[in-house]
Amino acid sequence: MKLITSRNNVLYREIRQLAGSAQARRKSARTILDGVHLCQAYLEYIGNPIFCVVNESSKNQPEIAEIFEASQVRGVSCIILRDFLYETVSQVEEGVGVLFVIEPPVYPVPEKMTQTAVLLDRIQDPGNLGSILRSASAAGIGDVFCSRGTAAAWSPRVLRAGMGAHFLVRIHENIDLEKLVDVSGVPVVAMVPTAKDRIYDFDLRQPLAWLFGHEGQGVSDTLQSKARVMLKIPHAGKQDSLNVAACAAVCFFEQLRQKAG
Amino acid sequence: MKLITSRNNVLYREIRQLAGSAQARRKSARTILDGVHLCQAYLEYIGNPIFCVVNESSKNQPEIAEIFEASQVRGVSCIILRDFLYETVSQVEEGVGVLFVIEPPVYPVPEKMTQTAVLLDRIQDPGNLGSILRSASAAGIGDVFCSRGTAAAWSPRVLRAGMGAHFLVRIHENIDLEKLVDVSGVPVVAMVPTAKDRIYDFDLRQPLAWLFGHEGQGVSDTLQSKARVMLKIPHAGKQDSLNVAACAAVCFFEQLRQKAG
Structure with a gap:
C-alpha cells in the first residue's frame, strides 16, 4: 500500500x-x-x-x-x-x-459469426454505446463488434453508461464490418427506418447479427447492401425515428421474447 | 429584421x-x-x-x-x-x-388519465428524458407527466435528444404523481426489475399509464404501492438492469406490437 x-x-x-x-x-x-x-x-x-x-x-x-x-x-x-x-x-x-x-480485455475476433451478435457502424454518442452494451448484456448477447469511428468503448462515459456490461459481453473494437458481414455465418439484420419488413414478421429465434448505424446517417449504404435482411420497428406517430439505443433495446428483447416462445 | x-x-x-x-x-x-x-x-x-x-x-x-x-x-x-x-x-x-x-407549450393537466400515458418519477439524465419522449412520440403516446425532480424537459440537452418529440407529445412538468395515480382512470404499470410478472403476460392493448423511476433508485416505494400493476422485462444475462430509456422503448413498442395484433 x-x-x-x-x-x-x-x-x-x-x-x-x-x-x-x-x-x-x-x-x-x-x-x-x-x-x-x-x-x-x-x-x-x-x-x-x-x-x-x-x-x-x-x-x-x-x-x-x-x-x-x-x-x-x-x-x-x-x-x-x-x-x-x-x-x-x-x-x-x-x-x-x-x-x-x-487493461481492457482483448478477445480474438472470431473468423465467422455463428452466434447472435451486435454490429455497430459509427455509433457516436458514448451514452448510446454504453446503453447498447448494457441492453445486449441483459439480453444475453455475447459479442459486440464496433467499427472504426464508433466511440471508444472503454472511455469513462461509456463505462458509466454500460453499468458493468463491459465485463459481460466481448467487445471488439476497430472492426472492419464489411469484411465481417461478407463472411457471416448468420443472417445480418440491418435496422433501417425505411425498411419494408417489421421485426415482428421475421424469425428472430435463430442466431443473427443485429446491425445498427450512425445516429444521423444510419447504416452505411455499403453495409446495407451487404446485409441479408433489412427490418424496421413500426411506429404509430409522426416521430420519424428512434434513438439508436432505444431501437437496439426493442430488437434485443423482441428476439428474447420470440425465443422464450 | x-x-x-x-x-x-x-x-x-x-x-x-x-x-x-x-x-x-x-x-x-x-x-x-x-x-x-x-x-x-x-x-x-x-x-x-x-x-x-x-x-x-x-x-x-x-x-x-x-x-x-x-x-x-x-x-x-x-x-x-x-x-x-x-x-x-x-x-x-x-x-x-x-x-x-x-415559450414551451403548457397544457391543462387532465383531471384523470383515460388514455395511455407515461409517468416519470425523478428521471435525472437529460439524454434519458429526451430518448423517452422520442420513443413515446414514435409509439403514438399523447401525454408525458414528469414529477418534480425530473430533469427540465425544455432544456437544450433534452430538446436535442428529443429530436422534435417535444412538439408531438404533451409534456406536463412538476406533476404530483401520487395524486395522479390515486385518481387514475387506467391501470398504472410500474416497471420494477424485481417484479414477478413479465410485460408479455399482461394485456397491454388497453390504455394504461407506464411508470418509470429514477436511474439509481427506481420507482419510489409510495408510487409502487399505489400502482395497480408491477411488471418487468425478463433478462437472459447477468446484467441486473436496463437503462431506463431502453426499458421504456421496450415497453412502448411491446404495447404497440400487442395492439397491432
Missing part, C-alpha cells in the same frame, strides 16, 4: 492522464474504472486490476474498504491518494472514492 | 442567458430551440416562435434561409447575430446557425 501526497508523483500523473485523455488511454492500452459498481463488477467477472486507487477520506467506507481489502488480498498494488489529488482524477460526481486502473 | 453587432445589446444578452442558464429559462418561461431540425419541427407542429435568430455567415444556407424566410412571412421578429455573438449562444457543435426563442 502506498500513500501519494504530491502532484509530482509519477504514478499519480499517469492515473490523471488516463482519467482525462483518450489519447493516453489509447497509447497505454489502459483505462480507468471509476466508482464502486464498476470495480465490484470487474473483481467479480474479470479479475485483478493493475492498481486499486482510493481517496484517503473515504477509504474506510464499508463498500470501498471491501474493494480495497479484496484487492490487497489478491496482491494488487493499492494506492491511497490525498483527497485533493483524488478529486482531479475521479469523474463520479458524488466523489465515491475508489477506482481501478485496468 | 435586425442585425445585432454588440455584446451589450439587451436582446442578445437575453438570448445568451436563455441558452446558458436553467434559472433564466425557468424565470422567463422561455427556452431556445437550437438547430435546423428543431426549428423546422416547431414551425410544422406548433406555430410561431417569439424570435428567429440566425448567424450572419450561414443565413443564406438553403435550410436556414428557408426557416428565416418562413419566419419573416409569418411576422416573427427576425434577428441576425454577428458570428462571434452567435457562437456564444449556440450549443450545436457543427455551428448550424439558426435558433428560435419560444
Whole structure:
C-alpha cells in the first residue's frame, strides 16, 4: 500500500492522464474504472486490476474498504491518494472514492459469426454505446463488434453508461464490418427506418447479427447492401425515428421474447 | 429584421442567458430551440416562435434561409447575430446557425388519465428524458407527466435528444404523481426489475399509464404501492438492469406490437 501526497508523483500523473485523455488511454492500452459498481463488477467477472486507487477520506467506507481489502488480498498494488489529488482524477460526481486502473480485455475476433451478435457502424454518442452494451448484456448477447469511428468503448462515459456490461459481453473494437458481414455465418439484420419488413414478421429465434448505424446517417449504404435482411420497428406517430439505443433495446428483447416462445 | 453587432445589446444578452442558464429559462418561461431540425419541427407542429435568430455567415444556407424566410412571412421578429455573438449562444457543435426563442407549450393537466400515458418519477439524465419522449412520440403516446425532480424537459440537452418529440407529445412538468395515480382512470404499470410478472403476460392493448423511476433508485416505494400493476422485462444475462430509456422503448413498442395484433 502506498500513500501519494504530491502532484509530482509519477504514478499519480499517469492515473490523471488516463482519467482525462483518450489519447493516453489509447497509447497505454489502459483505462480507468471509476466508482464502486464498476470495480465490484470487474473483481467479480474479470479479475485483478493493475492498481486499486482510493481517496484517503473515504477509504474506510464499508463498500470501498471491501474493494480495497479484496484487492490487497489478491496482491494488487493499492494506492491511497490525498483527497485533493483524488478529486482531479475521479469523474463520479458524488466523489465515491475508489477506482481501478485496468487493461481492457482483448478477445480474438472470431473468423465467422455463428452466434447472435451486435454490429455497430459509427455509433457516436458514448451514452448510446454504453446503453447498447448494457441492453445486449441483459439480453444475453455475447459479442459486440464496433467499427472504426464508433466511440471508444472503454472511455469513462461509456463505462458509466454500460453499468458493468463491459465485463459481460466481448467487445471488439476497430472492426472492419464489411469484411465481417461478407463472411457471416448468420443472417445480418440491418435496422433501417425505411425498411419494408417489421421485426415482428421475421424469425428472430435463430442466431443473427443485429446491425445498427450512425445516429444521423444510419447504416452505411455499403453495409446495407451487404446485409441479408433489412427490418424496421413500426411506429404509430409522426416521430420519424428512434434513438439508436432505444431501437437496439426493442430488437434485443423482441428476439428474447420470440425465443422464450 | 435586425442585425445585432454588440455584446451589450439587451436582446442578445437575453438570448445568451436563455441558452446558458436553467434559472433564466425557468424565470422567463422561455427556452431556445437550437438547430435546423428543431426549428423546422416547431414551425410544422406548433406555430410561431417569439424570435428567429440566425448567424450572419450561414443565413443564406438553403435550410436556414428557408426557416428565416418562413419566419419573416409569418411576422416573427427576425434577428441576425454577428458570428462571434452567435457562437456564444449556440450549443450545436457543427455551428448550424439558426435558433428560435419560444415559450414551451403548457397544457391543462387532465383531471384523470383515460388514455395511455407515461409517468416519470425523478428521471435525472437529460439524454434519458429526451430518448423517452422520442420513443413515446414514435409509439403514438399523447401525454408525458414528469414529477418534480425530473430533469427540465425544455432544456437544450433534452430538446436535442428529443429530436422534435417535444412538439408531438404533451409534456406536463412538476406533476404530483401520487395524486395522479390515486385518481387514475387506467391501470398504472410500474416497471420494477424485481417484479414477478413479465410485460408479455399482461394485456397491454388497453390504455394504461407506464411508470418509470429514477436511474439509481427506481420507482419510489409510495408510487409502487399505489400502482395497480408491477411488471418487468425478463433478462437472459447477468446484467441486473436496463437503462431506463431502453426499458421504456421496450415497453412502448411491446404495447404497440400487442395492439397491432
